Amino acid sequence: MAEQPDFTAAANGLAIAATQIQKMQNLPVINVAAQLNRMEEHMLRMEECMLRMEERILREFRGLRADFTRADNNNFARMINSKVTNDATALEALLGRDGQPIQNFPATTAQIHELDSTAINNLLVAFGLPVGGRINERKNRFRRHIGLTVL
Template sequence: MNQLNTRVAQLDTRVTQNHNIATQNHNNVTQQITQLNQDMTQGFADLRVVLAATEHNTVARVANSHVNRPNVPLMALHDLATGAPIPGFPGTIAQITAMQGADVNNVLMALNLPVNGTVPERRQRLRLHIGLLAETA
């Protein structure tokens, strides 16, 4: 009988250990699912920002494509990461022409565009990306 009690106690210990392992696994999976849900929620929020900025930028490019004089206001594009208007965005074609290298780079980076090349090449890249015609010499 003593041997039977020992075996039952061992089985009870194993069942308890397995139950604890199963509970821990369940908790781990629940935490992972919760984290995935949070990550997806944030991803969808980020995607909504990008989509809204992209839609705004498409409209701005169309509006800017009709600008043909140096001092006519341009419609500012929005930063794809924040959805906010790009700081330092040139207000006119004349302002693009006067932009220094660092200022051009800041706007190009906000639009996820490369910043290589000479300043005139970067200004041209900016002009084309915001909907303007290429500047002719």
């Protein structure tokens, strides 16, 4: 004969289950909807924060791209200027820290010789270079910065 159910064990099991179900009333009330709303609000704040971070990163990236472009242009200009061998040869103008051509950039090395103290200081400031020293020292600082190796 096949094994028969144990009704006593089943009754005991149901009694244990009933006792545990009664204890459920002791659990604190959980407002799942309110918790979900708080979680959603938190996630929205996180998303807004991430969007601001993305915008800031994109601005920084654009700034870096502009800096690299300016640096590339200036390095190319310095290379051209390094080949200048006389006062009449045209200089390649460099870009300032703002990425714009430097105002009153001398067209030749002869024009560098003619610069007065204010003019050379303005050029040095446009490149973010120090303006200290005698005028010949400042002119030499400018010459080195724009790539001149001779003259």
